[in-house]
Amino acid sequence: MKKTILINLNNQSFQLEEAAYEKLAGYLEDIKRHCGAGADAAEVIADIENSMAEKLKSSITPYKEVITLADINSLIEIMGTAEDFDREVGGSNSENSEDQQEDASDKKVKRKLYRDTDNAVIGGVAAGLGNYFDVDPVLFRIIFCALIFAGGSAFPIYILLWIAMPEAKTAYQKLEMQGQAPTLAAFKNLAKTGKKLQENWKKRWQKHNAMGKIFSLPLIIINGIFLALRKIWNALWPIIKMGFGIILSIISFIFLGAIGVGSLILILYSHSSYQLSFIPISELTNLIPSTWLILTGFLSLAIPTALLLIGGVSIIRKKTLINFTSGSIMIGIWMAAGIFFCAFTLRYFPEIQNKYENYNLLVETKNVVDMKGITEIEANGHLINIFVAANTSTPASLSGRKIDLENIEMKRVGDKLILAEKILETKNEICLNCNLRSIELIVATSSKLKIKVESGASVFDETVVIKENNIEEEKEASTTEKEIINE
Amino acid sequence: MEDKFKKSLENAAAQMRKGVLEFAILLVIAKKKTYANNIISQMKDAKLTVVEGTVYPLLSRLKNAELLDYTWKESKSGPPRKYYTLTKKGQQFLAGCEEQWQNLEKAISNLKK
Numbered sequence: 001m002k003k004t005i006l007i008n009l010n011n012q013s014f015q016l017e018e019a020a021y022e023k024l025a026g027y028l029e030d031i032k033r034h035c036g037a038g039a040d041a042a043e044v045i046a047d048i049e050n051s052m053a054e055k056l057k058s059s060i061t062p063y064k065e066v067i068t069l070a071d072i073n074s075l076i077e078i079m080g081t082a083e084d085f086d087r088e089v090g091g092s093n094s095e096n097s098e099d100q101q102e103d104a105s106d107k108k109v110k111r112k113l114y115r116d117t118d119n120a121v122i123g124g125v126a127a128g129l130g131n132y133f134d135v136d137p138v139l140f141r142i143i144f145c146a147l148i149f150a151g152g153s154a155f156p157i158y159i160l161l162w163i164a165m166p167e168a169k170t171a172y173q174k175l176e177m178q179g180q181a182p183t184l185a186a187f188k189n190l191a192k193t194g195k196k197l198q199e200n201w202k203k204r205w206q207k208h209n210a211m212g213k214i215f216s217l218p219l220i221i222i223n224g225i226f227l228a229l230r231k232i233w234n235a236l237w238p239i240i241k242m243g244f245g246i247i248l249s250i251i252s253f254i255f256l257g258a259i260g261v262g263s264l265i266l267i268l269y270s271h272s273s274y275q276l277s278f279i280p281i282s283e284l285t286n287l288i289p290s291t292w293l294i295l296t297g298f299l300s301l302a303i304p305t306a307l308l309l310i311g312g313v314s315i316i317r318k319k320t321l322i323n324f325t326s327g328s329i330m331i332g333i334w335m336a337a338g339i340f341f342c343a344f345t346l347r348y349f350p351e352i353q354n355k356y357e358n359y360n361l362l363v364e365t366k367n368v369v370d371m372k373g374i375t376e377i378e379a380n381g382h383l384i385n386i387f388v389a390a391n392t393s394t395p396a397s398l399s400g401r402k403i404d405l406e407n408i409e410m411k412r413v414g415d416k417l418i419l420a421e422k423i424l425e426t427k428n429e430i431c432l433n434c435n436l437r438s439i440e441l442i443v444a445t446s447s448k449l450k451i452k453v454e455s456g457a458s459v460f461d462e463t464v465v466i467k468e469n470n471i472e473e474e475k476e477a478s479t480t481e482k483e484i485i486n487e
Numbered sequence: 488m489e490d491k492f493k494k495s496l497e498n499a500a501a502q503m504r505k506g507v508l509e510f511a512i513l514l515v516i517a518k519k520k521t522y523a524n525n526i527i528s529q530m531k532d533a534k535l536t537v538v539e540g541t542v543y544p545l546l547s548r549l550k551n552a553e554l555l556d557y558t559w560k561e562s563k564s565g566p567p568r569k570y571y572t573l574t575k576k577g578q579q580f581l582a583g584c585e586e587q588w589q590n591l592e593k594a595i596s597n598l599k600k
Contacts, residue, residue, distance in 0.1 A: 010566065031540070040547050047543040047569070051524060054565055080538030087501045 003170065004066050010046065010053040014060075018170055019069045023076070025172075029181065030082040052079065111179035114168035119200055121223045123162045131177050141219065245315030252309040256302060263298040267291065275431035278361045278403050287355060288348040296344060299337035303330055361406075366399040369410075369441070374417045377449055381421030382456025383438040384408065390462040392444045400439030407436050419457075504536065509545060510584045511535055513573065516555065517581055522568040546571065554580050 005021040007014050016024065031048060035041035052075060059071050111134070116127035119137065126144060130137030147154030168177045171190050180186045201220055208216055270285040307322075307330060314321045322330075356362065379386055383404070398405065409420045419441065443449060451459055511533075515526045523542055530537050549555045554577035557569040573581065 012566075035544060040551060044543045044547045047523060047546070048540055050566065051539065051543070054524065057565065079540035084538045085541055085544065087498070087505075 005172070009056065010050045012053045012057065014053075014056055014067055015065060016067045016072075017069060018172070020067050020072045022171060023069060023072045026186075027072070027076055027081070031085070034082045034085045048079065109176075109179055109181050112173075112176040113165055114173055114177040115162070115165045116177060117167050118174070120226075121219050122226050123158075124167065125158060125161045125165060128165055128168070128177065129161075131179075134179070138215075241315055245312045247312075249309055249312030249316060252305050252312060256305045256309060259298060259301050259305060263294055263302075266294045270294070275434060277356070277433045278431065279356065279359050284352060284355060287351050289344070293341070293344045293348070296337040296341035300334060300341050303334035303337070306330070361403040362401050364399065365402050365405060366397050367405065369396040369398050369417075369443075371396040371417075371443065373415050374412070375450060376416045376452065377419070377441075377443070378416060378452045378454070379419045379441070379457035379459075380454045381408075381419075382458075383421055383436060384419050384453075384457040385438050385440050386451055386453070386457065386459045387440055387442045388449075388451075388459065388461040389442055389444050394442060394444045396441070396443045398439060398441050401437060404437050404439050408439055500536075507588075508537070508541070509549060510581075510588065512542065512545060512549065513554065513577060513581045513584065516571050517573055517578070520570050520572040522560075522570050524568075526571075549577070553577075 003018050004015045005018060007016055007021065007024075028045070028049070032041070032045055035044050055075055055078065056067055056071065059067065059075075111132050113132045114128050115124035116131050116137075117124040119127040121127075121141065126140035127137045129140045144154045144158060147157065166173075168174045174190060175181075175186050201223065204216065205213065205220070269281060270290045271282050274281045276284065307327070310322050377386065398408075398410070400408075407422055409422050411418050453459055511530055512526060515521065515529050521529075523546060526546075527537060527539050527542055546555065550557065550571075553574055555571050556574050557571045559567045560570045562568050
C-alpha cells in the first residue's frame with residue numbers, strides 16, 4: 001500500500017504516488033527557476049503544465065488510476081529537464097537564473113505545525129513547536145517541565161496538543177514543518193539527514209559539550225522510557241482494539257435485535273385488546289399516531305446502534321465498512337427521526353397522561369360506609385387495610401381506586417361488617433402492570449369495635465400510637481384495647 | 488576521454504539545433520495555424536530532435552518579439568488550446584531566416600567540396 005497525493009495540474013486532478021509527487025514538484029520548481037519571474041514565465045509554465053497534464057491523462061487507464069514515479073520520469077524525459085532547457089533554449093532567462101537558483105535553495109514558505117517525531121522526547125510536540133516557531137525545542141521542554149511542577153497543567157495541555165497536532169509523516173510534510181519549499185534539492189537534503197529518532201539523538205549527543213550532555217541526559221532517558229512504552233503499547237494495542245471491536249459488535253448486535261423485536265411487538269400489539277394498567281392499549285394508541293411514534297423511536301435508537309455495530313465490525317475486519325455518503329445519510333435520517341420522536345412525545349404525552357389519570361377504573365374514590373349498629377368488623381385478604389382514626393368525628397369510609405374497590409366484597413350480617421377479596425375472574429386478555437393495590441377502610445374509635453383480621457389483612461390503630469406517646473398511665477387502657485383487637 | 492568527446496559532440500549538436508529551432512517552429516506555423524503539441528509532433532515527424540518542454544519558452548519568446556500571435560480555440564479532448572499564427576513581422580522574419588539558411592547551406596556545401 002502506498003499513499004497517494006491529489007494534485008491539480010492545469011485544472012485537472014491527478015492522483016500521484018508520493019515519490020512521483022515529490023519528483024514532479026521538484027521538477028516544476030526547477031522549471032520555474034529556469035523561466036524566472038514575470039507574466040511571461042507564468043504563461044510558459046502554464047503551457048508546460050497544460051502539456052504535461054495532457055500527457056499524464058493518456059497514461060491513466062481504468063486499471064491504473066495513479067501516476068507512478070516511472071510515469072513522471074518518462075514524462076520528464078520527454079519534456080526535458082531544466083538543464084536541457086538551459087542548453088537548448090538558453091537566451092534571455094539564463095542570466096538571472098543563477099541568482100534565482102541561490103534564492104530558491106533556501107526559499108522559505110510558511111511553516112506548518114506538525115509533531116516532529118524524528119526529534120521527539122515523548123510525542124514530538126515540543127520539537128514540532130520548536131520547528132514552527134523556529135526556536136530550540138528545549139525552550140518548550142523547559143516550559144512544559146515548569147508547568148508540570150506548577151500545578152501539573154502541562155499534562156492536559158501536552159495531551160491536547162499531541163492529539164491536535166498531526167505527525168509529520170511524509171517527506172513533504174517534514175519540509176512543510178521546517179518551512180522549506182518542496183524543491184528537489186530540499187527532498188534530497190531531507191533524505192540525507194538522519195531519519196531515525198535514535199540516530200538523531202546520537203548525533204546530538206556527540207555534538208554536545210559536557211554541559212550539554214548533562215542537560216540532554218534526562219531527555220534521552222525519558223525518551224528511552226517512552227520508546228519502550230510505545231513498543232509495549234504497539235504490541236498490546238491490536239489485542240485491545242480487537243477485543244473492543246468484538247465486545248462492541250456483540251453488544252450492539254444484541255441491542256439492535258432487542259430494539260427491532262421490541263418495536264415489532266409494539267406495532268403488532270398497538271391495536272390489540274391487550275391492557276396496560278387496566279386500560280386497553282388500543283384506547284391509548286388511538287389517541288396518538290402510534291405507528292409513527294414507534295417508527296421514529298425505532299430509528300432514533302437503531303441507527304446509532306447500527307453505526308456502533310458497523311464500527312465494531314470495521315475494527316474486527318480492519319476495514320472501513322461504511323463510506324462518508326452512507327454514513328451522512330444515516331446520521332441525517334437519525335437526526336430527523338430523533339426530532340420527530342421528541343416532537344411526538346412532547347405533543348402527545350399530556351394527552352396520554354390525562355387519559356391514564358382520568359380512566360374511570362383508575363380514579364381514586366372514597367365511599368362512605370354506614371356504621372350504624374356495627375359492632376364487629378371482619379377483614380379477609382391482604383389488600384385490606386383497616387385504619388382506626390383517633391379523631392372520633394371522622395366518618396367511616398372505604399377508599400381506593402375504583403378497580404381495587406370493585407375487587408372487594410362488603411356485606412353486613414347482623415351487626416357484623418364483612419370485607420372480603422373476590423376471587424379474580426381470569427380474563428382472556430394479557431394485561432401489563434395490572435396489579436391491584438390495597439384499599440383502606442377508615443373507622444373512628446368512638447364506635448367500640450371488635451376488629452378481626454384474617455389472611456393478611458392489617459390494622460393500623462392511630463389511637464394506640466398516640467396513647468403510647470402521651471401518658472404512661474393510660475397504657476393499661478390501650479393494652480386492653482389491643483387484646484380486643486387480637487382476639 | 489570517450490565520455491568527454493561524446494559530451495562535446497552532444498553540445499555541438501545542441502548548439503546547432505538551438506540556432507534552427509526558432510526557424511523550424513516558424514516554418515511549421517507558416518504552413519497552417521496550429522497548436523504547440525502539433526508543432527512538436529510535426530518536428531518529430533521531420534526527424535528533428537526536440538526536447539518538448541523547450542518549445543514553450545521559445546513560443547513565448549517569439550510571441551514577445553511580435554513574430555507570432557495566438558488565439559484560444561476549443562478542443563474536442565481536454566482544455567482549450569492556443570493556436571499560433573505568424574504576424575506580418577513574423578513572415579518577414581521567416582523570409583530572412585530562409586535566406587540565411589540558404590546562404591548557410593551553400594556555404595557548407597561549398598566547404599565540403
